Amino acid sequence: MDQFTQTAWLIPLFPFAAFLLLTALGRSYRRAGVLIGSIGSLAALVMSLLVFFERLDPDAVDYSDGFKWIDLGVYVLRIGFEVTNLNALMLVIVTAVSFLVNVYSAGYMKKDERITVFYGYVALFTFAMLGLVLSDNMLVFYIFWELVGVCSFLLVGFWYAKPAARAAAKKAFIVTRIGDAGLLLGVIVLFWYMPGHALDFSSIHNVFSEGQTGAITMSITTSIALLLFMGVIGKSGQFPLHVWLPDAMEGPTPISALIHAATMVAAGVFLLARTFDIFEASAAAMHTVAYLGGFTAIFAATVALAQNDIKRILAYSTISQLGYMVMAMGLGSMTGGIFHLFTHAFFKALLFLAAGSIIHAVHTQNIQEMGGLGSKMRITTWTFAIGALSLSGIPPFSGFWSKDLILAFALDENPFLFVIGLVAAFCTALYMSRLFFIVFMGKSRLQQQAQVRESSKVMTIPLIVLAVLSVGAGFVETPWNGWLGGWLTGGGEEVHASAAAIVASIAVGVLGIYVGWLMFGKGSIERGAAAARMPWLANLLERQYYMNEFYNLMIVKPVRGLGKGLYAFDEYVIGGAVRLIGFTSVAGGRVLTRMNNGQAQVYGLTAVIGLLVIIAAIVGRRFW
Amino acid sequence: MLPSYLTMAAILFCIGLYGALVKRNAVIVLLSIELMLNAVNLNLVAFSKYGVVPSLTGQVFALFTITVAAAEAAVGVAVLIALFRARGTVNLDEFDEMRR
Amino acid sequence: MFNIDFNGEFATFFIFSAIMIIGAVLMVSLQKVVHMVISMAGVFLGLAGMFVLLDAEFVAFVQVLIYAGAVSILMIFGIMMTNHQAAKADPVKPLHETLAAVAALCLFGMLFYAIRTTDFPDAQPMKAVEDNTSSIGELLYTGYVVPFELLSVLLTVAFIGAIAIAKKGAD
Numbered sequence: 001m002d003q004f005t006q007t008a009w010l011i012p013l014f015p016f017a018a019f020l021l022l023t024a025l026g027r028s029y030r031r032a033g034v035l036i037g038s039i040g041s042l043a044a045l046v047m048s049l050l051v052f053f054e055r056l057d058p059d060a061v062d063y064s065d066g067f068k069w070i071d072l073g074v075y076v077l078r079i080g081f082e083v084t085n086l087n088a089l090m091l092v093i094v095t096a097v098s099f100l101v102n103v104y105s106a107g108y109m110k111k112d113e114r115i116t117v118f119y120g121y122v123a124l125f126t127f128a129m130l131g132l133v134l135s136d137n138m139l140v141f142y143i144f145w146e147l148v149g150v151c152s153f154l155l156v157g158f159w160y161a162k163p164a165a166r167a168a169a170k171k172a173f174i175v176t177r178i179g180d181a182g183l184l185l186g187v188i189v190l191f192w193y194m195p196g197h198a199l200d201f202s203s204i205h206n207v208f209s210e211g212q213t214g215a216i217t218m219s220i221t222t223s224i225a226l227l228l229f230m231g232v233i234g235k236s237g238q239f240p241l242h243v244w245l246p247d248a249m250e251g252p253t254p255i256s257a258l259i260h261a262a263t264m265v266a267a268g269v270f271l272l273a274r275t276f277d278i279f280e281a282s283a284a285a286m287h288t289v290a291y292l293g294g295f296t297a298i299f300a301a302t303v304a305l306a307q308n309d310i311k312r313i314l315a316y317s318t319i320s321q322l323g324y325m326v327m328a329m330g331l332g333s334m335t336g337g338i339f340h341l342f343t344h345a346f347f348k349a350l351l352f353l354a355a356g357s358i359i360h361a362v363h364t365q366n367i368q369e370m371g372g373l374g375s376k377m378r379i380t381t382w383t384f385a386i387g388a389l390s391l392s393g394i395p396p397f398s399g400f401w402s403k404d405l406i407l408a409f410a411l412d413e414n415p416f417l418f419v420i421g422l423v424a425a426f427c428t429a430l431y432m433s434r435l436f437f438i439v440f441m442g443k444s445r446l447q448q449q450a451q452v453r454e455s456s457k458v459m460t461i462p463l464i465v466l467a468v469l470s471v472g473a474g475f476v477e478t479p480w481n482g483w484l485g486g487w488l489t490g491g492g493e494e495v496h497a498s499a500a501a502i503v504a505s506i507a508v509g510v511l512g513i514y515v516g517w518l519m520f521g522k523g524s525i526e527r528g529a530a531a532a533r534m535p536w537l538a539n540l541l542e543r544q545y546y547m548n549e550f551y552n553l554m555i556v557k558p559v560r561g562l563g564k565g566l567y568a569f570d571e572y573v574i575g576g577a578v579r580l581i582g583f584t585s586v587a588g589g590r591v592l593t594r595m596n597n598g599q600a601q602v603y604g605l606t607a608v609i610g611l612l613v614i615i616a617a618i619v620g621r622r623f624w
Numbered sequence: 625m626l627p628s629y630l631t632m633a634a635i636l637f638c639i640g641l642y643g644a645l646v647k648r649n650a651v652i653v654l655l656s657i658e659l660m661l662n663a664v665n666l667n668l669v670a671f672s673k674y675g676v677v678p679s680l681t682g683q684v685f686a687l688f689t690i691t692v693a694a695a696e697a698a699v700g701v702a703v704l705i706a707l708f709r710a711r712g713t714v715n716l717d718e719f720d721e722m723r724r
Numbered sequence: 725m726f727n728i729d730f731n732g733e734f735a736t737f738f739i740f741s742a743i744m745i746i747g748a749v750l751m752v753s754l755q756k757v758v759h760m761v762i763s764m765a766g767v768f769l770g771l772a773g774m775f776v777l778l779d780a781e782f783v784a785f786v787q788v789l790i791y792a793g794a795v796s797i798l799m800i801f802g803i804m805m806t807n808h809q810a811a812k813a814d815p816v817k818p819l820h821e822t823l824a825a826v827a828a829l830c831l832f833g834m835l836f837y838a839i840r841t842t843d844f845p846d847a848q849p850m851k852a853v854e855d856n857t858s859s860i861g862e863l864l865y866t867g868y869v870v871p872f873e874l875l876s877v878l879l880t881v882a883f884i885g886a887i888a889i890a891k892k893g894a895d
Binding site for chain 3: 625636637639640641643645647651652654665666670672674678680683687688690691695696698699703
């Protein structure tokens with residue numbers, strides 16, 4: 001019955017094989033390259049779906065297998081894969097989005113001369129992400145975690161001829177590295193304190209879930225959880241380390257959809273879910289996670305209100321939604337977090353791909369230069385609208401159900417965070433309606449009018465598929481149907497229905513859209529009114545709370561100064577010593593050159609002096 | 625008496641060495657080399673009388689040395705004459721062919 | 725430190741060595757080349773005297789014949805054939821000369837130290853043989869006949885070579 005589950009390790013190998021083939025092909029065979037990449041991800045998608053349907057069987061048991069990697073005598077490091085319901089769901093999300101992005105890129109990247117390289121990177125990323133999802137222990141998880149980081153670096157800097165892309169790639173890599181260092185420390189501490197130095201997730205579950213058998217003390221648990229959470233902060237763009245994600249939008253738009261919206265940034269949330277038992281064992285860690293997530297949600301949502309770059313708006317929206325997921329995790333609702341991850345993956349990928357379609361058509365990312373696109377790009381408009389409504393939390397779109405689940409949970413657990421969530425939801429609806437009305441409604445403010453055309457089918461079909469998923473994905477868990485939660489956690493089908501939460505959630509969504517429509521659609525509220533009344537606030541939001549400037553001043557400059565100091569030390573002290581040695585050699589060489597003047601007597605004298613030195617050295621030993 | 629002879633030979637040798645290293649006229653350099661050879665001869669003959677195993681061998685060797693030195697002097701002067709014909713001088717400062 | 729009996733041999737040795745050192749020093753310090761050769765002849769003669777002191781009459785005669793006679797005359801001929809114009813005032817090379825002097829002095833110091841510190845065996849000096857010349861002749865034609873013949877070949881070759889070299893440019 002579970003033959004697909006047992007061969008789940010094959011799933012990452014399809015994209016990996018595609019990556020190897022694409023790398024071997026080089027830049028030629030553009031058509032074949034697209035085909036290979038797409039087929040690789042399609043095969044992975046089919047396999048994942050088969051595994052997923054096997055998991056739907058209520059009797060399915062978790063399966064894991066692997067082999068010894070390094071045997072250190074006392075410790076054994078293993079490489080292995082594990083299939084659980086959570087993993088199977090993630091497999092489907094990753095492969096589905098990856099496949100659709102592959103198809104979409106065939107249109108979007110058509111004219112890029114390095115399209116084969118692009119597909120190779122995407123295939124490598126898909127491999128790494130699937131490996132991350134399937135890994136059965138923290139070490140392998142960490143390896144793939146770094147690998148997706150590398151792919152993110154490569155793809156953000158894909159157009160490396162642009163200085164901004166280079167800078168963004170470096171920033172993405174270095175900023176996430178801070179979090180990754182924490183994660184690595186967490187893994188090491190975990191390795192140290194785990195009984196038997198086991199790192200596999202099932203042992204972690206056993207040790208931490210059953211009411212603390214005393215194997216690991218509370219403070220150690222908290223520090224492990226917080227260290228792991230550092231990795232989440234870095235990878236999922238939570239508050240102090242979120243700065244790389246908006247800049248990462250310098251990469252090609254399909255990449256923003258795949259990596260920086262649907263999958264890689266969700267890896268942090270996935271890590272939270274995988275190690276949920278550790279977090280649950282420490283109340284302090286849970287609170288940290290919940291409040292930081294809530295803060296990130298509202299923080300990023302407000303920033304998104306004032307941005308003008310369409311991809312930046314979506315990036316801040318992603319940060320905000322990731323904050324939602326992290327907050328849900330922190331509140332103890334793993335189902336809520338994963339459910340939101342699931343729906344968000346589809347509607348945010350949809351939004352990014354639709355944005356890509358727009359950028360492809362109008363060749364600008366500034367929403368103030370767009371406008372009136374609704375009539376010219378119908379499919380894009382409709383699908384974008386579905387994504388926007390879903391993000392804004394309007395029923396029956398999927399975003400509503402997942403957001404509602406989180407809010408209902410928050411209302412039970414922590415009313416303060418419930419309010420935060422509501423405000424963030426209002427901001428979300430507001431900035432999405434702003435974006436939608438400015439881009440698609442009103443008069444066109446484009447430079448070249450005639451060229452705007454709907455994108456080709458290869459780009460619109462993925463949009464339609466994602467739109468369907470955005471609508472339908474929400475029905476796996478609704479206030480009257482707790483299937484997903486029961487399936488994920490293995491517990492009963494708990495239903496978190498709360499009329500207050502539903503009403504509030506719909507109300508803020510509709511209100512946000514209405515205000516947005518008044519301001520940007522109908523124009524009955526002066527657009528600049530709020531900004532004119534509080535210019536400092538508008539400025540603050542537009543400059544993203546000056547986070548980049550803050551980091552620049554507090555971290556980059558001092559580190560640069562330190563670097564300059566060290567460079568000066570290297571230049572003048574070490575380099576000076578080296579130059580002194582060089583100078584001595586040169587001077588000695590000059591002297592020797594002058595002595596080497598071809599005169600036999602000088603040579604004879606030199607030989608005599610040498611003889612004396614040798615005699616002195618040999619005979620002189622007697623005296624000391 | 626042996627140390628006196630040896631010291632005498634050392635003095636001659638060092639004066640010869642100094643002359644060979646310093647004098648510019650090639651003929652004098654040749655002479656200085658002869659002086660050094662003579663110092664060696666003195667040693668040989670002195671050891672032939674006062675050595676651990678006194679014998680005539682030392683004198684025979686001195687004779688051989690004198691023979692070779694004579695040949696050397698003859699060839700040396702011939703070379704100098706040839707050099708002088710070619711370069712118009714026997715001043716050693718002018719010869720720096722080894723530099724090339 | 726010179727714990728030497730002041731006897732006849734030493735007196736004679738002292739005179740000869742005085743002659744030789746003066747001659748050698750003059751050789752390196754005189755200005756005119758011919759004077760140098762003549763002082764050198766003095767050194768050669770002094771050395772011949774020393775050989776007599778050492779009971780090596782034949783070697784002494786050879787020394788007088790070959791060095792004081794042949795080599796000195798050869799050198800004078802060499803000077804005459806090369807030194808048409810009197811050597812111009814040579815540029816001084818003080819560093820080179822000082823270094824050479826220091827090196828020679830150091831070498832002498834080392835040798836002198838070695839001679840003074842060595843414990844020479846107190847062997848009996850060789851008794852002077854009846855006829856030094858015939859003994860050497862016997863030795864040469866018995867034990868050293870092969871080196872002797874080789875040397876005569878070497879000498880012949882060297883002289884023919886010398887003539888060839890010196891003659892080549894003359895034509």
